[in-house]
Amino acid sequence: MSKKKIIKPLSVGDKTIPPEGAKKIPVYIMGKEYLIPETLTILKAIEYAGYKYTRGCGCRGGICGACAVYYRIKGSYKLKSGLACQTVIEPDMILAQLPFFPVNRPDYKMDVFKEDAHAAFRKIYPEVFKCVGCGTCTRVCPMDIDVMDYIALMKRGELKKAAEKSFDCVMCGLCASRCPAQISQFMAAMLVRRINGRYLTPRAEHLKKRKKEVKSGKYEKFLKALRKLSQDELKKLYIEREREPDLSEPGWMPEDTTRL
Amino acid sequence: MSGYIHELKELIKKVEATRPSRLESARKNEHFPALSMEDRMKWLSSYHPDFKDEGRRKVKVGPNKGDVLPEEVVDVFESRSRLDLKEVNLDNVDFETDVLVIGGGGAGTAAALMAESEGKSVIISTKLRHGDANTIMAEGGIQGATQEGDSPHYHYLDVMGGGHFTNSPDLVAALVNDAPLIIDWLEELGMMFNKYADGRLMVRHGGGTCRKRMHSSGDMTGAEIMRVIRDEAKNRKGINVMEFSPAVELILDREGRCAGAVLYNLETREYYVVKAKAVVLATGGFGRLHIQGFATTNHYGATADGLVIAYRAGVKTCFLEATQYHPTGVVYPEQNVGLLITEKVRGLGAQLVNSEGNQFCFPLEPRDVESACIIRECLDIGKGIMTPTGRIGVWLDSPMIDLLHGEGTVKKELPAKYIQFKRYGIDISKEPMLVYPTLHYQNGGLEINEFAETSVPGLFSAGEVSGGIHGKNRLMGNSLLDVLVFGRRAGCRASEYVSGKKSAGSALTLDHVKRFHKELERAGLKDAPTAPILLPDYTPDEVKSRRWEK
Ligand SMILES: Cc1cc2nc3c(=O)[nH]c(=O)nc-3n(C[C@H](O)[C@H](O)[C@H](O)COP(=O)(O)OP(=O)(O)OC[C@H]3O[C@@H](n4cnc5c(N)ncnc54)[C@H](O)[C@@H]3O)c2cc1C
Ligand code: SF4
Ligand code: SF4
Numbered sequence: 139m140s141k142k143k144i145i146k147p148l149s150v151g152d153k154t155i156p157p158e159g160a161k162k163i164p165v166y167i168m169g170k171e172y173l174i175p176e177t178l179t180i181l182k183a184i185e186y187a188g189y190k191y192t193r194g195c196g197c198r199g200g201i202c203g204a205c206a207v208y209y210r211i212k213g214s215y216k217l218k219s220g221l222a223c224q225t226v227i228e229p230d231m232i233l234a235q236l237p238f239f240p241v242n243r244p245d246y247k248m249d250v251f252k253e254d255a256h257a258a259f260r261k262i263y264p265e266v267f268k269c270v271g272c273g274t275c276t277r278v279c280p281m282d283i284d285v286m287d288y289i290a291l292m293k294r295g296e297l298k299k300a301a302e303k304s305f306d307c308v309m310c311g312l313c314a315s316r317c318p319a320q321i322s323q324f325m326a327a328m329l330v331r332r333i334n335g336r337y338l339t340p341r342a343e344h345l346k347k348r349k350k351e352v353k354s355g356k357y358e359k360f361l362k363a364l365r366k367l368s369q370d371e372l373k374k375l376y377i378e379r380e381r382e383p384d385l386s387e388p389g390w391m392p393e394d395t396t397r398l
Numbered sequence: 399m400s401g402y403i404h405e406l407k408e409l410i411k412k413v414e415a416t417r418p419s420r421l422e423s424a425r426k427n428e429h430f431p432a433l434s435m436e437d438r439m440k441w442l443s444s445y446h447p448d449f450k451d452e453g454r455r456k457v458k459v460g461p462n463k464g465d466v467l468p469e470e471v472v473d474v475f476e477s478r479s480r481l482d483l484k485e486v487n488l489d490n491v492d493f494e495t496d497v498l499v500i501g502g503g504g505a506g507t508a509a510a511l512m513a514e515s516e517g518k519s520v521i522i523s524t525k526l527r528h529g530d531a532n533t534i535m536a537e538g539g540i541q542g543a544t545q546e547g548d549s550p551h552y553h554y555l556d557v558m559g560g561g562h563f564t565n566s567p568d569l570v571a572a573l574v575n576d577a578p579l580i581i582d583w584l585e586e587l588g589m590m591f592n593k594y595a596d597g598r599l600m601v602r603h604g605g606g607t608c609r610k611r612m613h614s615s616g617d618m619t620g621a622e623i624m625r626v627i628r629d630e631a632k633n634r635k636g637i638n639v640m641e642f643s644p645a646v647e648l649i650l651d652r653e654g655r656c657a658g659a660v661l662y663n664l665e666t667r668e669y670y671v672v673k674a675k676a677v678v679l680a681t682g683g684f685g686r687l688h689i690q691g692f693a694t695t696n697h698y699g700a701t702a703d704g705l706v707i708a709y710r711a712g713v714k715t716c717f718l719e720a721t722q723y724h725p726t727g728v729v730y731p732e733q734n735v736g737l738l739i740t741e742k743v744r745g746l747g748a749q750l751v752n753s754e755g756n757q758f759c760f761p762l763e764p765r766d767v768e769s770a771c772i773i774r775e776c777l778d779i780g781k782g783i784m785t786p787t788g789r790i791g792v793w794l795d796s797p798m799i800d801l802l803h804g805e806g807t808v809k810k811e812l813p814a815k816y817i818q819f820k821r822y823g824i825d826i827s828k829e830p831m832l833v834y835p836t837l838h839y840q841n842g843g844l845e846i847n848e849f850a851e852t853s854v855p856g857l858f859s860a861g862e863v864s865g866g867i868h869g870k871n872r873l874m875g876n877s878l879l880d881v882l883v884f885g886r887r888a889g890c891r892a893s894e895y896v897s898g899k900k901s902a903g904s905a906l907t908l909d910h911v912k913r914f915h916k917e918l919e920r921a922g923l924k925d926a927p928t929a930p931i932l933l934p935d936y937t938p939d940e941v942k943s944r945r946w947e948k
């Protein structure tokens with residue numbers, strides 16, 4: 139047998155085992171120096187150093203906002219921020235994570251936003267109207283959201299636009315942690331998005347109709363019939379089902395409408 | 399850090415060298431031949447983790463005794479309690495509630511909302527923060543027959559076909575019938591769906607659908623669902639969320655009904671006794687068990703805890719032998735490890751090539767076959783590429799897409815992926831990606847009926863922790879749906895159960911755990927490790943070897 143050079147993966151799951159000779163760089167975890175293989179994310183670097191997360195780590199994929207981090211590069215006055223699972227380490231990074239930040243989040247009932255949403259919103263989050271326009275929130279946002287702008291839109295009553303503008307928010311809390319006006323921007327944005335979904339966007343008429351049909355028990359009959367079929371009969375129906383064309387228009391109808 | 403490091407750049411040159419001739423053949427519609435049916439089976443059985451005997455073994459104890467399952471699952475099934483049972487004092491109840499929901503993801507939160515609406519007091523025990531869950535990670539969408547040209551009838555057929563007709567028909571019927579109600583519920587709660595100006599919901603096809611019924615909210619559908627229902631839960635007076643307090647054992651009463659759980663405070667390392675009239679288990683999947691060492695798309699807390707504690711209480715599992723791997727998960731750069739690259743990329747003409755720049759398989763084999771091909775090329779043939787952090791993969795030659803379909807196609811067709819790599823200095827319209835199969839979804843789980851009831855009275859189960867709905871294979875968009883359908887059903891049924899006269903009342907016990915320990919001993923597993931493991935351990939061996947304490 140000819141000799142093949144087989145390389146096996148070293149890293150198991152998310153555990154990093156760098157190949158021999160991998161370059162290591164110094165990073166400072168809360169001020170203490172560790173040598174870490176380059177190209178790791180901050181999150182994995184901290185684990186590589188021997189820490190085990192309970193707080194400060196969630197999805198590990200940039201969407202849950204659990205891993206907000208502040209850092210400076212040694213020798214520079216600039217304070218930087220990001221998500222630990224989405225930021226790669228650089229030499230001489232000085233790191234501190236922000237695993238939790240207290241925010242203001244009053245209770246509300248959604249119905250109060252039915253009539254004058256802006257007025258009701260003002261009652262819940264009056265502090266939003268005290269924004270001083272410093273732009274710090276926009277600078278720290280790891281999702282590149284113009285936070286100051288969505289706050290301005292909220293102030294002006296343009297709630298729909300504010301909802302859309304804040305849509306990518308992962309609720310990491312970095313904006314709130316730096317706000318001189320003590321606003322919990324992302325909590326206000328959460329509310330505004332719900333107001334938008336519920337009251338500022340037309341409801342789906344076809345869905346209302348379908349809901350009634352389901353409640354009437356119409357489909358339970360069809361489903362009961364399907365459950366009575368033999369495997370072969372079911373497979374036949376499966377194979378013969380008409381496929382909606384990729385380029386169909388909304389409201390498309392199939393040829394056979396007896397099972398709709 | 400920007401782009402590929404020097405060593406990888408050198409290797410990319412080999413891909414570039416073969417690209418012109420590969421392009422030429424692709425233009426002539428000449429492809430690397432697909433495997434014959436026979437070879438498919440052969441390759442699957444030799445290389446696909448689901449088919450290999452290696453990495454699987456028979457469970458020696460518990461309700462699934464004798465079944466062959468992945469080693470990592472068997473390891474946690476054949477385990478002892480974390481608790482020193484002699485120390486636990488169940489008379490000392492720390493919290494009491496009508497319904498205890500274990501798990502703060504989509505299924506758990508939906509259950510809590512329904513139970514609270516029914517006037518029940520609810521405690522949500524969750525391991526990390528409320529919402530740190532697989533639910534928040536779902537990008538693609540949620541299915542539901544909301545359009546006039548579609549109906550639950552067709553949705554049913556699609557789900558059954560996708561699961562190779564192995565699914566439990568009653569569960570599928572419940573899933574598809576409730577689906578429009580779920581979409582309506584989310585709209586009512588204020589979720590921002592993708593819509594036309596008149597309010598009509600936008601829908602797309604998904605793999606294996608005959609009607610367009612995939613609803614989405616940008617490319618963060620799961621995140622939007624999760625943050626909306628979590629926000630609603632905050633407004634509910636009757637819901638009390640206990641974060642960083644995972645359940646480590648279920649508590650039963652003398653009659654064998656579920657009567658609460660023991661929770662663990664991850665920060666102070668104390669245990670709490672929670673007494674409940676009904677318990678809903680919604681702990682999600684097992685991606686972080688890293689079956690056979692695979693990287694995973696799952697969140698940090700996906701460690702199969704719910705399976706473990708219910709198994710000890712006597713609940714049987716199904717379909718756990720079928721794990722969903724996605725063939726093309728990213729292995730470089732580190733920030734993107736585990737990230738999914740959709741089939742669309744291969745559909746648009748990107749080929750899989752090895753370290754020498756050569757093709758080794760037809761790019762559009764079924765998911766499981768494609769995964770087997772990649773694993774074979776790396777581990778058997780030895781033509782994988784090693785990353786600086788010790789991962790291995792093959793090239794997915796995405797620059798072919800623009801060359802085949804015109805400049806700008808990648809940016810237009812794959813905007814999110816383009817940006818995700820661009821952020822780290824890699825232009826996927828000019829440079830290939832490094833990929834390897836990744837562990838994505840736990841198809842199987844605890845056996846339930848259409849009311850989300852398990853075989854233990856008072857114990858309900860919903861979401862990824864349960865099995866049977868998707869049979870051996872889940873279609874995209876049906877899981878977000880499943881967690882909400884069965885989460886809500888569990889919440890409602892648990893409330894009914896609490897209102898009825900049959901719920902738990904007599905003394906609390908952990909006798910089922912003692913019995914399980916005895917069974918372990920009889921099977922020669924006296925020194926089995928403890929579980930649930932709660933959090934994966936990524937500490938390097940070097941660090942561990944310096945932990946010199948006892
Ligand atoms: C990257 C990714 C993309 C996906 N895309 C889609 C998609 O497009 N469409 C789709 O339909 N599906 C998709 N899925 C699948 C779907 O998101 C999940 O299957 C589903 O959300 C699971 O929901 P769940 O509520 O059952 O579990 P989870 O949402 O995972 O919630 C489980 C919860 O239980 C908690 N928990 C765990 N153990 C314990 C314990 N011992 N005690 C207390 N709490 C505990 C966890 O911390 C978590 O909060 C995707 C999954 C992933 C990972
Ligand atoms: S808006 Fe605030 S909370 Fe949201 S992602 Fe940006 S910084 Fe984080
Ligand atoms: S940080 Fe606060 S005060 Fe400054 S712009 Fe943002 S919201 Fe306004």
Ligand code: FES
Nearest residue numbers: 196197198203223
């Ligand atoms: S861990 Fe979820 S965003 Fe980083």
